Amino acid sequence: MAAAAARLASRQSPISKLLRRPLLPSCISSGLRHLSDQATPITVETSVPFVGHKCEPPSREVETTPGELMGFFREMAMMRRMEIAADSLYKAKLIRGFCHLYDGQEAVAVGMEAAITRKDAIITAYRDHCIFLGRGGSLVETFAELMGRRAGCSNGKGGSMHFYKKDSGFYGGHGIVGAQVPLGCGLAFAQKYLKEGTVTFAMYGDGAANQGQLFEALNISALWDLPVILVCENNHYGMGTAEWRAAKSPAYYKRGDYVPGLKVDGMDALAVKQACKFAKEHALKNGPLILEMDTYRYHGHSMSDPGSTYRTRDEISGVRQERDPIERVRKLILSHEIASAAELKDIEKELRKEVDDAIAQAKECPMPDPSELFTDVFVKGCGAEMKTCQRCVAALGCLSEPASCCSSTKE
């Protein structure tokens, strides 16, 4: 990295079709001379144009910096490595239960974060590990949660589908398809009511896009101009069902009818950043907007799905070759001579070690105490709590009896 920064300082970037440097870098014109060349603005055109529905799409020219591109590369490579490691841990039976991997879709997570702050809220479905990392979650918390350990982000009690990080505006992690969308609209209601000047990104898949609750929530959000952005991550499959078999109109950005929408290349982190910036400004002024992120998952739907029975291997390798989000950023970094291929490989090597170290640390963490089984179920002080008895806790401690005697609640 130091070598890359030194080379940056001594070289002019080549002029390519994709790059146009302003005459005066904004870090100088704004007097921020202490910023290194990592902050020198460069302009890159998005891979494909945005397509708008009932709105004028933003410009394809996206402003970025060498520092941002290196950050995108590092974060996406970390997410990719983490998901590959989760796959191995699952196969080794160290992760149990449901597990849905995000590799292929990383540009959505990092591009979105680049456009918003952690005061803005994000809520998503069960494909949530990388969204958690994007919100500042750590690798140890991730692996600990996946392996059901106390140090996990949900104290080891949520597992893969229920990651949370409320202190940086991440509201989960939801297993019921589509159910997070009305919850996200509720978060946006609170943001508007409290005059926070922040927005909520409510994420869902193309499969969820056909659900009734989505339209009900969108109707009331539009009626009340709530600052909510519905982000449809269209990876083109819901479990094993291709979008064309489930949706009469797979143009999800248009499905809000009276609600404006934007179709975005979700494999291009810079396009995602531009779209999310546009969406946030729009939502604060005018209410809801739908962003359809055209993306792709490389793994199967979940660990029980090999992912190759309803699509061809050629389709998967074609997307890897043509549209991979990490390779796209790698090419940009190389073409703008921000870092060399060897330096990028070194970063990937470092990340591999970071991931391995985090797994080793997570494996050392204890499991939650059986007495924790009934805590964190209801919000404290809202009049509802779980009733537990010692016999049941003891039985659950050795995992030999069902918890039927503890299933009642008291108001």
Ligand SMILES: Cc1ncc(C[n+]2csc(CCOP(=O)(O)OP(=O)(O)O)c2C)c(N)n1
């Ligand atoms: C209400 C409900 N119905 C069905 C399921 C089973 N299910 C889990 S994921 C899924 C497919 C969802 O696909 P999509 O919304 O495209 O998200 P992706 O998995 O592609 O990220 C289904 C049907 C569920 N969890 N909840």
Ligand SMILES: [Mg+2]
């Ligand atoms: Mg899908």
